[in-house]
Amino acid sequence: MRVFKAALQHPLAWPCLTLVLLVLLDLTHNANFLSLSMLDGHLFGAPIDILNRAAPLVLVSLGMTLVIATRGIDISVGAVVAIAGAAAATILADDPHAVGEALIAALTVGVLAGMWNGVLVAFVGMQPIIATLILMVAGRGVAQLLTGGQIIPIGSPGYLFVGGGYLARMPCSVWVAMCGIALTALLMNRTALGLFIRAIGINPVATRLVGLRSGAIVFGVYTFSGLTAAIAGILASSNVRSADGNNAGLLLELDAILAVTLGGTSLLGGRFSLAGTVLGALIIQTLTYTTYSIGVPPEATLVVKAAVVLVVSVVQSATARTVLVRHLRRAFAGVSKRPITEAAK
Amino acid sequence: MTGSPILETIGLSKSFPGVKALQKVDFRLYKGEIHTLMGQNGAGKSTLINVLTGVHEHDAGEILLGGQPVKFATPLEAEAAGIRTLYQEVNLCPNLSVAENMFAGRQPKRRGAIDWKTIHARAEAALAELNVSLDVTKSLDTYPIAVQQMVAIARAVSVDARVLILDEPTSSLDDSEVARLFDVLRKLKQSDIAILFVTHFLEQTYAISDRITVMRNGECEGEYLAKDLPVELLVSKMVGHERMTERLQRAESEPPAPMTAVPPFIEMHGVGRRGVMNPVDIDVQPGQILGLAGLLGSGRTETARLLFGAERADAGTMTIDGRAAKLHSPRDAVRHGIGYCPEDRKKEGIVADLSIRENIILALQARLGWWRSISKKKQREIADDYIGRLGITARDAEQPIGLLSGGNQQKVLLARWLATEPKMLILDEPTRGIDVAAKFEIMDRMLALCAKGLGILFISSEVSEVVRVSHRIAVLRDRYKVAEVAGNATSEDQVYRLIAGGNQ
Numbered sequence: 001m002r003v004f005k006a007a008l009q010h011p012l013a014w015p016c017l018t019l020v021l022l023v024l025l026d027l028t029h030n031a032n033f034l035s036l037s038m039l040d041g042h043l044f045g046a047p048i049d050i051l052n053r054a055a056p057l058v059l060v061s062l063g064m065t066l067v068i069a070t071r072g073i074d075i076s077v078g079a080v081v082a083i084a085g086a087a088a089a090t091i092l093a094d095d096p097h098a099v100g101e102a103l104i105a106a107l108t109v110g111v112l113a114g115m116w117n118g119v120l121v122a123f124v125g126m127q128p129i130i131a132t133l134i135l136m137v138a139g140r141g142v143a144q145l146l147t148g149g150q151i152i153p154i155g156s157p158g159y160l161f162v163g164g165g166y167l168a169r170m171p172c173s174v175w176v177a178m179c180g181i182a183l184t185a186l187l188m189n190r191t192a193l194g195l196f197i198r199a200i201g202i203n204p205v206a207t208r209l210v211g212l213r214s215g216a217i218v219f220g221v222y223t224f225s226g227l228t229a230a231i232a233g234i235l236a237s238s239n240v241r242s243a244d245g246n247n248a249g250l251l252l253e254l255d256a257i258l259a260v261t262l263g264g265t266s267l268l269g270g271r272f273s274l275a276g277t278v279l280g281a282l283i284i285q286t287l288t289y290t291t292y293s294i295g296v297p298p299e300a301t302l303v304v305k306a307a308v309v310l311v312v313s314v315v316q317s318a319t320a321r322t323v324l325v326r327h328l329r330r331a332f333a334g335v336s337k338r339p340i341t342e343a344a345k
Numbered sequence: 346m347t348g349s350p351i352l353e354t355i356g357l358s359k360s361f362p363g364v365k366a367l368q369k370v371d372f373r374l375y376k377g378e379i380h381t382l383m384g385q386n387g388a389g390k391s392t393l394i395n396v397l398t399g400v401h402e403h404d405a406g407e408i409l410l411g412g413q414p415v416k417f418a419t420p421l422e423a424e425a426a427g428i429r430t431l432y433q434e435v436n437l438c439p440n441l442s443v444a445e446n447m448f449a450g451r452q453p454k455r456r457g458a459i460d461w462k463t464i465h466a467r468a469e470a471a472l473a474e475l476n477v478s479l480d481v482t483k484s485l486d487t488y489p490i491a492v493q494q495m496v497a498i499a500r501a502v503s504v505d506a507r508v509l510i511l512d513e514p515t516s517s518l519d520d521s522e523v524a525r526l527f528d529v530l531r532k533l534k535q536s537d538i539a540i541l542f543v544t545h546f547l548e549q550t551y552a553i554s555d556r557i558t559v560m561r562n563g564e565c566e567g568e569y570l571a572k573d574l575p576v577e578l579l580v581s582k583m584v585g586h587e588r589m590t591e592r593l594q595r596a597e598s599e600p601p602a603p604m605t606a607v608p609p610f611i612e613m614h615g616v617g618r619r620g621v622m623n624p625v626d627i628d629v630q631p632g633q634i635l636g637l638a639g640l641l642g643s644g645r646t647e648t649a650r651l652l653f654g655a656e657r658a659d660a661g662t663m664t665i666d667g668r669a670a671k672l673h674s675p676r677d678a679v680r681h682g683i684g685y686c687p688e689d690r691k692k693e694g695i696v697a698d699l700s701i702r703e704n705i706i707l708a709l710q711a712r713l714g715w716w717r718s719i720s721k722k723k724q725r726e727i728a729d730d731y732i733g734r735l736g737i738t739a740r741d742a743e744q745p746i747g748l749l750s751g752g753n754q755q756k757v758l759l760a761r762w763l764a765t766e767p768k769m770l771i772l773d774e775p776t777r778g779i780d781v782a783a784k785f786e787i788m789d790r791m792l793a794l795c796a797k798g799l800g801i802l803f804i805s806s807e808v809s810e811v812v813r814v815s816h817r818i819a820v821l822r823d824r825y826k827v828a829e830v831a832g833n834a835t836s837e838d839q840v841y842r843l844i845a846g847g848n849q
Contacts, residue, residue: 191715192713192714192715192716192718195699195703195707195710196711196715198698199703199707202696202698203696203697205692205693206693207696207707208674209655209685209687209694210675210679210711210761211675211679212676212707212711213674213676217715270698271698
């Protein structure tokens with residue numbers, strides 16, 4: 001019991017538990033849920049499918065985690081996903097062989113978008129939600145201008161390989177996401193950036209007074225968020241074989257914020273967990289998969305999803321748990337003993 | 346002081362995991378008295394207050410209010426019983442008007458709507474009772490902290506208050522504001538309210554208290570009439586060893602080392618910034634302490650911030666190590682080997698959720714840049730080294746700095762800068778809110794560092810402290826530098842005269 005309790009103290013305990021419960025739920029409906037099969041040298045199965053589909057969300061959430069760790073937020077990532085896809089598609093529409101150019105264009109556009117956000121937040125001093133709201137709205141417009149309001153189909157085999165192909169038995173997009181995770185983790189743990197970002201998130205004033213260029217770091221973090229959104233945009237457009245200025249990455253920013261919070265990173269900045277974020281993104285994707293697989297009617301999926309998210313968030317909040325436990329104890333113990341109130345800290 | 350106490354604790358005990366915060370504390374508070382609770386950080390003052398006000402529940406013992414045993418589960422219950430508490434920071438809404446702040450949550454209503462006329466009239470009346478008159482319709486943040494505190498007191502005592510608890514209410518007030526606050530407290534005392542006062546300032550304790558209770562290590566060390574307890578004895582009771590008395594006297598007789606002519610490390614000529622600080626000439630020499638004396642608002646902190654680049658100068662010239670320099674940001678200052686321990690330790694100094702280790706290496710790492718990361722092992726070495734050298738009391742280097750006492754936090758901040766091997770340190774009120782023993786330790790460190798060639802700019806609102814350690818003292822008044830005197834050729838009185846506007 002004590003070991004169990006101690007394990008629950010670990011910040012990743014709750015997201016892990018949620019994911020395990022979701023998988024168990026799937027297993028009760030489909031005993032073969034976890035089984036993988038090999039076809040033409042490619043792995044197939046529900047877990048692979050979930051990983052594949054979660055890849056763009058994971059990437060966007062990585063950038064979002066760092067932004068949130070600096071007490072910021074980036075609600076423009078969905079729009080950046082659309083712009084990146086549109087940029088690549090317009091180049092490929094002219095020349096299907098210009099895959100390299102298309103990729104570079106998409107990434108450049110994402111980085112520029114991130115820099116724009118970074119300038120507004122770090123140097124102009126705008127509130128992050130407002131600064132990125134501008135690009136969230138304008139970005140969709142830019143994407144639609146690029147695509148001319150149409151859905152541009154993508155036929156370039158090289159480009160389609162990035163989001164739809166297989167590499168060493170695994171979907172290519174899974175590899176891309178894993179590289180993203182590894183690189184971000186390296187940057188945060190092997191350099192001092194992780195420390196700086198946490199320090200800025202906890203106390204920006206003190207951070208400036210130790211001689212850190214907080215502005216530059218915040219700028220960099222938004223730029224990074226733009227970059228990860230662009231990579232996600234490439235994966236998404238490649239996966240659906242088209243660029244859609246209207247609907248690509250729609251509401252992805254909200255899923256990303258949700259993934260970050262499910263992973264245990266506080267919206268108040270400071271401590272962050274990349275592993276938690278990845279788990280959060282997987283929870284969201286698994287949940288979507290589950291609602292379909294257990295036969296929730298399509299019109300009810302969003303409601304079911306919302307309900308699950310609500311429960312998970314409540315259970316993950318330490319404050320809410322204390323209150324719940326106290327009430328449960330009162331209800332069960334009744335007159336036997338005074339409720340033990342935790343030190344209010 | 347006759348009759349039975351209004352608030353009494355008998356054998357009160359409270360433990361937190363691993364700590365006995367209160368052990369069998371007997372404490373009495375009478376109607377119409379001002380009773381000061383003294384003790385070092387961690388002596389149990391805050392825990393006692395928290396138990397009395399329902400923040401924590403006690404484990405054993407009794408609390409009697411007006412002779413009746415009581416037990417408060419929440420602060421609201423304690424408030425309903427007439428125990429009102431004011432914490433260090435003013436817990437009001439700065440954006441609301443004075444009147445709104447005083448009646449928030451219990452607005453008088455007329456026909457379902459808030460009755461503003463009555464609110465304003467009653468707010469004015471309540472403040473007038475404390476001899477405070479102000480426009481109650483203006484928002485709270487238009488008034489200085491001291492006035493905000495009066496408003497908080499007026500709110501606290503306006504309905505059926507029996508006990509008023511003030512937890513370090515004076516830590517951000519200057520002398521005249523303190524005097525004003527004390528007038529209000531004396532007034533309240535006459536209306537039979539019992540006042541429990543917590544402070545670190547010895548002078549203030551004697552200026553206001555009828556009785557003093559000293560706490561140490563969670564135990565009640567004794568209860569004394571203020572007039573019967575000499576200050577040396579009080580300090581030794583708080584610290585727990587009699588040697589402190591000796592120590593105090595020795596410190597007072599120790600003259601600062603004589604001045605020698607060394608080229609200054611930093612020189613400011615007419616450096617100022619409009620609206621912040623008038624042009625000022627300051628120079629700090631290696632191996633010397635330059636003290637800045639002056640009242641709150643005289644420009645002490647502003648001068649420090651100009652020296653550190655935290656405030657960009659718009660006038661004057663600066664030389665560092667004999668070469669012209671311009672400080673655009675703290676980063677520039679840090680590169681020149683300057684470190685700054687700011688006045689507001691919590692808001693501007695510590696990064697609360699980070700560990701001691703991370704807080705210590707932060708400035709060094711900032712100087713190295715993000716790419717050249719200090720290895721975990723090296724970080725541990727640096728942190729453990731300073732924890733040992735500065736006598737930082739902590740479980741280990743991984744403890745979050747926010748959980749440490751004020752004195753230990755200050756030592757960590759000192760370590761943060763020492764790790765960068767600075768040439769000059771700016772210490773803005775390094776001893777504020779710190780118990781006496783830690784205060785002496787920090788002063789000792791300063792002198793030792795100074796002997797090794799570090800230049801120090803030392804700011805303190807306690808003139809005696811400035812006079813005791815400084816080689817030279819610059820006196821500021823109304824954002825001007827009005828005088829500079831040699832430390833060993835001056836007395837406290839003289840500095841006070843200069844501050845007050847007299848002649849040398």
